[in-house]
Amino acid sequence: MPGKRIAVIGAGVSGLGAIKICLEEGLEPTCFEGTNDIGGLWRYQESLNRLCYRIVYKSATSNTSKEMTTYRDYPSPDRFPNYLHNSRIMEYLRMYAQHFDLTKHIRFLSKVHSVRKRSDFSCTDVLVETTGKQESYVFDGIMVCSGLYTEPILPLQNFPGINRFKGQYIHSCEYRSPEKFQEKKIIVVGIGNSGADLAIELSHVASQVYLSTRRGVWIWNRVWDNGMPKDTVLFTRFKTILNKFYPTYVLATCGDDLPNHIISGRVLIKSDVREFTETSAIFGDGTEEDLDVVIFATGYTFSFPFLENNATVLDSQHSMFKFVFPPQLETPTLAFIGILQPVGAIIPTWELQSRWAMRVFKGMKLCLEGRRLSSDLRFLTAFFFSPSAFRFLNNPRDTCRVQYVEYMDEIASEIGAKRNLPSIFLWDPKLAIEIFFGPCTPYQYRLQGPGKWAGARRAILTWREQIVKPLRTRTLICDQPPSSVPFWLKSACAALLFVLTLVIIKG
Incomplete structure (x- = not known):
């Protein structure tokens, strides 16, 4: 019996992952x-071209490391550097698409014009234009x-006098090379990442x-403690717990060379432009x-003109249930993938998100059992995001931000993919300690759960080797890099896990 037919709109990093998971779940993607x-x-x-806003500038490099940015069952080649230039990311995506034979499910040069739900909610009609037909x-x-x-934000109305400026002004999406x-x-x-x-x-x-900013920002280096990529040090379960007890500064920009350029005067920081x-x-x-030139690195917004109610599907009040399902639908047959901004890796x-959406499309009994996607979801979404609301600013970019580990665990819990640490400690203490203190890699x-991968354990335990491998351009005899977590603290937490395990067994 053929699986359900699923439309995937877009063949970027989220679209490729959605196609693969459709196939994994026995669905039929187009x-x-x-x-x-x-x-x-x-x-x-x-x-x-008219889609210039979807093209990176020539020097663009990922600000999350390869070990944190990969698809969960397809690690980046160990020969790749730890932070990937856009050409390397494209190479990885082509390898991924070829390995899982994804391109045969893609119809290129095909623009979706409309997505309309049938009156009986049984299915959805999609109108597509391909080569003029x-x-x-x-x-x-629909995914x-x-x-x-989707759309560059060029807020000229906020900059009096820009229309009489005789020099050149552009949005950062038009920039290619210097x-x-x-x-x-x-x-x-x-002063975002592109700025x-x-x-x-x-x-x-x-x-x-000159670099104009309305507010201060924390500058992150890609290289962190002991030469490790920053996200492998910062985004751990241990650090996530610590962050609950002291203030965190998540409004940050990756700019390894920016402090040096500021202190040498090559970049001068200025306040906001009055006119x-x-x-x-x-x-x-x-x-x-x-x-002579003004470059507006003022961000982007999303737009879905092919939807009947484009203006009401998304709003600034977080009406989307966990940024995936619109609450006004009678049945959950429309899912949005990638309209949030995690403080961490996006892939x-x-x-x-796709794994969760596919399970819902298949009618699996998840947390949605017994609830309609209506006003209940507005309350649940408000509850879900209220704890972190104080950490982000109230602007379009930051209202889409989520904490990486917390959000990943939340969605993983929906599909049964989040492991219980004390139970892991019982049968595999080495793995449990790595999961707690090590980076929250995708392999965890x-x-x-659905899509379980036999190579996950090995990938979790060998992340250090994968980081060091591309750096070994000559042979040296040296010890393993020291851990960013003190040994005594690891031992204390391991003992605590052991006690919790005993409590669970006795209970």
């Missing part, structure tokens, strides 16, 4: 991709995998770069600087 290739925003192209399809479920970066900005005076507006990257890169060729003149910018503190987060969610 992916519609508007361009002629996979990869989404990670696929670099030199020339601009429109075709209609019927599906049992929207077009992501967060060559044409030689000896220019440039201001980058916005910091562009300011650093342009400072090598420009006569002066532009024909040749300069006047800042909130009253200072004025002459300019495993989006992949776990393949130890059990």
